[in-house]
Amino acid sequence: MMRRALATLIVLLAAQAASAQAPRYSLLLKGGHVIDPKNGVDAVMDVAIADGKVAAVAANIDAAQAARVANVAGLYVVPGLIDLHAHVFIGSEPDSYLSNGDVGAHADTHSFRSGQTTLVDVGGPGWRNYAQFKANIVDRARTRVLAFLNIVGHGMRGGPYEQDLSDMDAKLTAQRILANKDVLVGIKVAHYQGAEWEPVTRAVEAGRRADVPVMIDFGGNDPPQSLDALLNTHLRPGDILTHMYAHVRGRHPIVNAQGQVEPYVLAARKRGVLFDVGHGGGSFLFRQAVPATQQGFWPDIISTDLHTGSQNAGMKDILNVMSKMLVLGMPVNDVIRANTARVAEVIKRPELGHLGVGAEGDVAVLALRKGEFGFIDSSGNRMPGNQKLECELTVKGGQVVWDLNGRSHTLWSEQPVEDMNAPPPARRRTR
Ligand SMILES: [Zn+2]
Numbered sequence: 001m002m003r004r005a006l007a008t009l010i011v012l013l014a015a016q017a018a019s020a021q022a023p024r025y026s027l028l029l030k031g032g033h034v035i036d037p038k039n040g041v042d043a044v045m046d047v048a049i050a051d052g053k054v055a056a057v058a059a060n061i062d063a064a065q066a067a068r069v070a071n072v073a074g075l076y077v078v079p080g081l082i083d084l085h086a087h088v089f090i091g092s093e094p095d096s097y098l099s100n101g102d103v104g105a106h107a108d109t110h111s112f113r114s115g116q117t118t119l120v121d122v123g124g125p126g127w128r129n130y131a132q133f134k135a136n137i138v139d140r141a142r143t144r145v146l147a148f149l150n151i152v153g154h155g156m157r158g159g160p161y162e163q164d165l166s167d168m169d170a171k172l173t174a175q176r177i178l179a180n181k182d183v184l185v186g187i188k189v190a191h192y193q194g195a196e197w198e199p200v201t202r203a204v205e206a207g208r209r210a211d212v213p214v215m216i217d218f219g220g221n222d223p224p225q226s227l228d229a230l231l232n233t234h235l236r237p238g239d240i241l242t243h244m245y246a247h248v249r250g251r252h253p254i255v256n257a258q259g260q261v262e263p264y265v266l267a268a269r270k271r272g273v274l275f276d277v278g279h280g281g282g283s284f285l286f287r288q289a290v291p292a293t294q295q296g297f298w299p300d301i302i303s304t305d306l307h308t309g310s311q312n313a314g315m316k317d318i319l320n321v322m323s324k325m326l327v328l329g330m331p332v333n334d335v336i337r338a339n340t341a342r343v344a345e346v347i348k349r350p351e352l353g354h355l356g357v358g359a360e361g362d363v364a365v366l367a368l369r370k371g372e373f374g375f376i377d378s379s380g381n382r383m384p385g386n387q388k389l390e391c392e393l394t395v396k397g398g399q400v401v402w403d404l405n406g407r408s409h410t411l412w413s414e415q416p417v418e419d420m421n422a423p424p425p426a427r428r429r430t431r
Pocket of ligand 1: 085087122217278280305306
């Protein structure tokens with residue numbers, strides 16, 4: 001008995017000694033300007049991460065308490081950005097557009113370098129091919145990939161698939177979402193050409209059954225269906241109109257021919273319908289965005305509509321879209337909120353989009369560069385601007401996943417020469 005008690009005591013003492021030596025935090029971001037809209041933080045502070053979560057946000061946290069320290073003075077430190085409108089369901093199926101085709105983007109090659117830790121694929125998969133999306137994309141990406149299920153069972157496969165009313169099933173869509181709430185956070189309607197309201201009403205019905213929001217990419221009928229009816233009759237508070245600053249054939253723009261934001265659009269916002277940028281390849285016009293924002297009609301959510309077309313044109317990445325909003329006069333705090341706290345609220349993920357203690361350890365460190373820049377809209381027209389956001393460092397779940405200038409890394413000259421003849425476990429792994 002005595003021997004066992006003594007052994008236990010020795011183990012306890014050893015554990016105590018080890019914990020006394022082990023740094024309290026795995027990572028410390030030091031001296032940055034923290035903007036955390038949800039928690040009302042807008043000041044120079046340090047952010048400490050432990051066990052993959054936010055562990056402390058305070059002025060002057062002792063660097064000796066952290067295993068890794070990154071000096072981020074002069075930079076913005078914000079919650080990991082969430083993109084509410086991305087397309088990442090890539091695959092090799094011919095003619096499959098944004099549902100296992102080759103028009104979407106690879107999540108990890110795009111996300112972290114733009115400060116994004118969560119991408120929401122909107123409408124790539126439908127209830128029929130959700131399992132493939134989960135296995136091929138969600139489970140393989142380091143980026144947190146969530147999704148709005150398409151009301152079309154086959155998802156966003158383009159062509160006749162997206163016009164098939166018989167493949168838009170509210171019950172089966174809701175069932176798939178209810179069984180996969182860890183990934184599925186909403187429902188998407190897009191690209192329908194026709195005068196029927198069925199795609200919208202079935203999506204809203206599925207949204208009611210699964211208690212998730214609906215996002216609408218509206219328009220495609222000639223003459224256009226009533227945007228007023230969509231916003232003020234069909235959609236519920238919390239549902240989302242994407243491509244808010246678009247002006248395309250088949251959809252009424254939010255700014256009318258007299259240059260005014262339509263009164264019914266203002267009424268929709270008042271009743272809680274949300275407006276998302278969804279920049280994309282053809283859905284952001286300065287002719288819409290400038291008068292709308294001059295009249296105070298800012299986005300609830302700023303998003304990319306990421307795909308191979310938009311990322312190589314005027315959209316580029318989320319930071320470029322956020323920079324456009326800054327140049328249009330949106331306060332930086334509001335721009336950050338529209339990519340973090342507001343999005344987390346929409347997708348009902350309270351652990352994301354903020355830097356409160358205990359929140360997911362997702363952080364983006366952004367530089368606001370000053371200089372002469374230019375921004376392009378969907379019509380190919382340019383707007384000059386004098387500021388632009390750039391991502392310096394991204395942390396996901398406590399891990400540094402992007403570090404533009406090596407701020408979190410040790411100096412090479414201070415490290416010992418590595419023994420390449422050492423047995424494999426002693427060697428540093430690349431990942
Ligand atoms: Zn889209």
